[in-house]
Amino acid sequence: MQVVTTHKNTDFDAMASTIAASILYPEAVPVLPKQVNPNVKAFLSIHKDIFKTSSFDDIPLDDVKRLIVVDINSWGRLGRIRGLKKSKNLEILLWDHHSNVGDIKPTWKCQEPVGANITLMVRQLKQEKKILTPIQATLFLAGLYEDTGNLTFPASTAEDAYAAAYLLERKADLNIISSFLRPAYGEKQKNVLFEMLRSAKRDKVNGYSVSLNKLNLKDYVDNLAVVVHMYREILNVDAAFGIFMDEERNRCMIIGRSNADGLDIGLIMRSMGGGGHPAAGSAVLKPVNPDAVEDMIRELIQGNQQASVQISDLMSFPVYTVPPDTSMKKVASMLRKKGCTGFPVVEDGKLVGMISRRDFKKLKKESQLKAPVKAFMKTDVMTIAPGKSPTEAARLMVKHDIGRLPVVENENILGILTRSDTMLYFYYLLPD
Numbered sequence: 001m002q003v004v005t006t007h008k009n010t011d012f013d014a015m016a017s018t019i020a021a022s023i024l025y026p027e028a029v030p031v032l033p034k035q036v037n038p039n040v041k042a043f044l045s046i047h048k049d050i051f052k053t054s055s056f057d058d059i060p061l062d063d064v065k066r067l068i069v070v071d072i073n074s075w076g077r078l079g080r081i082r083g084l085k086k087s088k089n090l091e092i093l094l095w096d097h098h099s100n101v102g103d104i105k106p107t108w109k110c111q112e113p114v115g116a117n118i119t120l121m122v123r124q125l126k127q128e129k130k131i132l133t134p135i136q137a138t139l140f141l142a143g144l145y146e147d148t149g150n151l152t153f154p155a156s157t158a159e160d161a162y163a164a165a166y167l168l169e170r171k172a173d174l175n176i177i178s179s180f181l182r183p184a185y186g187e188k189q190k191n192v193l194f195e196m197l198r199s200a201k202r203d204k205v206n207g208y209s210v211s212l213n214k215l216n217l218k219d220y221v222d223n224l225a226v227v228v229h230m231y232r233e234i235l236n237v238d239a240a241f242g243i244f245m246d247e248e249r250n251r252c253m254i255i256g257r258s259n260a261d262g263l264d265i266g267l268i269m270r271s272m273g274g275g276g277h278p279a280a281g282s283a284v285l286k287p288v289n290p291d292a293v294e295d296m297i298r299e300l301i302q303g304n305q306q307a308s309v310q311i312s313d314l315m316s317f318p319v320y321t322v323p324p325d326t327s328m329k330k331v332a333s334m335l336r337k338k339g340c341t342g343f344p345v346v347e348d349g350k351l352v353g354m355i356s357r358r359d360f361k362k363l364k365k366e367s368q369l370k371a372p373v374k375a376f377m378k379t380d381v382m383t384i385a386p387g388k389s390p391t392e393a394a395r396l397m398v399k400h401d402i403g404r405l406p407v408v409e410n411e412n413i414l415g416i417l418t419r420s421d422t423m424l425y426f427y428y429l430l431p432d
């Protein structure tokens, strides 16, 4: 058996490197330690179906013949797998960008002092002509940016920038990245925020509390998205827009942030030639009259509501359900046949529980396969109404760490919303 793993308190670089290694070594099972950083955890909870990782509890240590360690070179910072330290005949491959001397003695290594470990792996993926999906590229670039402070930390190298360019070419999504990373907030950004707060106004558009703020920038300020993000939080409005006239570059930059379910910033920004997702987006225009931009945004918010996507547009149906007295054996074979990861359990048309592949871990003996599903199903089931927004669904999935939400109206199951359904929405892969 081959395993790839990384350090405890897993950050984006470590997580990205683990996934990248599982592409370079397709036989290797990616294993994450129990402790991962909160932002990585949030990312994982909505991307779990795409980035399948195991925990050490599922790995029989004695079977591990090859261990691939990424982004760390000391045993002490690995999880339970450090039990292998004394193991003989274990092949160890190391990918690490730290130059300190560690106590892992690899059979083979790629160790270079670059800003992010994922840089080394992206170079290899590129050499081997492995195809990356936009979602993989997004994760990898998140790791690269986090470890290099968006390529501003002194440890950043040209190699890191080449890797970043390659990931952007592979369509890494910067909006997704900025919503998961904590970006830099410095003196320049502080000044812009202060200016914006001094002239802040709030009003109601289409029932939403909105603040639009126009500002002339004397020189270039990066990370304005962070400023607009904080501005919205301080004003506590449903949506905030910064309309920035950049005199030096002779252009107008529009950044929006929304916290309201029906108010889709991505939709508004796309109408202006930009892009984004429901909670965040931006557009860059040629020099225009900022008042005209403000009017345009107001009109787009007015027309926004009908266009907003609801759960019922995304959910999968019909739903395969099982009655509570179905045997676990039957459920297992149905899961395989239908290619599902779980089923709602329904009695007299009412939802009484959920059974998922994970629940099969509760089975201790072969004979328990004869037991009815109601003995192993989860009974406190989270559901969602068809008229709710995908943002609301994503919030529930992240908060309760669940992969599928039954869509229920008047106690009837209409469909089921999976992580992948929700992700399609966030990455705008929906057909128009």
Ligand SMILES: [Mn+2]
Pocket: 013, 014, 071, 097, 116, 117, 147
């Ligand atoms: Mn790192």
